[in-house]
Amino acid sequence: MSFPVAQWPDLPASLIAEVKAFVRIDHDADDDAIAAFLRSAAGLCEDFTGLMLIARSVTDVLPAWQAWQKLKRLPVQAIVSVEAVEADGSAALLAVDDYAIDIDSEGLGWVRMREESDASRIRIVYSCGLAADWDQLPAGLRQGIVRLAGYLYANRDGVDIGGPPSAVTALWRPYRRMRIA
Template sequence: MALPLFMSGGAMVLVREEAGAPGASLGELKDYLRITGDGEDALLEALLLSATGLCEQFVGQWLMIGEARETVRADGGWQRLTARPVIAVLGVDAVTPDGEAEALPVEDYAVDIDAAGDGWVRVHLAGERRVAAVRYRAGLAEEPDGLPGAIRQGIVRLAAEHFAARGGDMPSPPAVVSALWRPWRRMRLA
């Protein structure tokens, strides 16, 4: 499999292997909106996915557990993985300049997951291989019911606000939504 190397400036490339799942159920949103029919289901599901994505951006964490593939420099230094919280590192591949990947034996790299859920990897490769691809799993919960109630409620309320504002302007998420999500917010300082 050919993998992307570095974007301009040597930045790491993160790929989410599968689309993120909504952080709340369609039933929760329909109950909140008091909708009994199924004529709006496709729109409501899209709004839930959008609200989930905004929540992930706000809290700085993946909500639903999923697999990621991220390229990192293979220069021997510790590097923090982008997605969090990391729950497992599945493997590390050496990537050649033409993008071909080859699995590395476990003794050729080191990984760590710290108490905050940040994943770290250290790979040292000689020669033309200066990039490694790390495969890992990250996220807070397998199912929406595993997420804290306040996160789910914020997703439902934001999706409901977007549903109510169809065709109109909604300048920013309601303050109550950010108040519900703020306890789970994790930011990184540059």
Template structure:
């Protein structure tokens, strides 16, 4: 249940892009918002981090080994449920699983029972609760990329964008860790 980038964050990014472009009026708001949403999505893909906190659900195989959640930084893991063949979710009792959020904000889940199947993990992930809470280099990169998309109509994006985002990029080697 990835709700996508929240509309209020896209609107705030749009407003920041309009300030950067010195755009007045509202005639281009929809297009600038579309570019802002694209820039935020590209930032998430490049950095490997969810920008604005949102609720997510990930389906995993039920395993006894630790499995890393796909999105980060994880703020909370709110539930683990067995998934039946028909998709019906049944909560797993606390003694049936283990969860962890490490110092890097990576979320981990493992099953402690011997049951096979699939599980659904509900969690929240995000760097900030809103646009204003984003680290300035991340927000500035989004603004510059959205402005570039608006003005350049397909030309190569400026290198400064990746320079701003590179310190926030997360690299992953494996999806499992030792018990």
């Protein structure tokens, strides 16, 4: 469920430096490769935990129902707008009285139409993520990302000494949101 790599916020030099210190390299020749491994590790962290790490704008399209519907990403920080989407794809911003929204204590976002609508779908734009930037990530998540990126860098030639370090999942597990499909 992670976003494409191109949509990740820029990586700070300090995060790349952490991976370089972890794998004990002192040159800059592989900084681009390390940045790619960091993005992969962060995406895997999001998939494992079920949480978006860095705050970004998200758009969901849901049926225009009167029943409460859960937004797909979490933790939701703010619901920015709700639009009615017609069958031809055109959209119009809904008045605040036309829908209800809620963000619960666990960061789940909810939306519902107050009355029946001619629109078949609604488009919800919301802000979602644990931290505003990489430096504000919880230490366990950040350290797991650094360790996994270091592991991917050290094993980039296909030599695998038994799989990713179990410390990575141990660091991420307290943040994991279980999903039942």
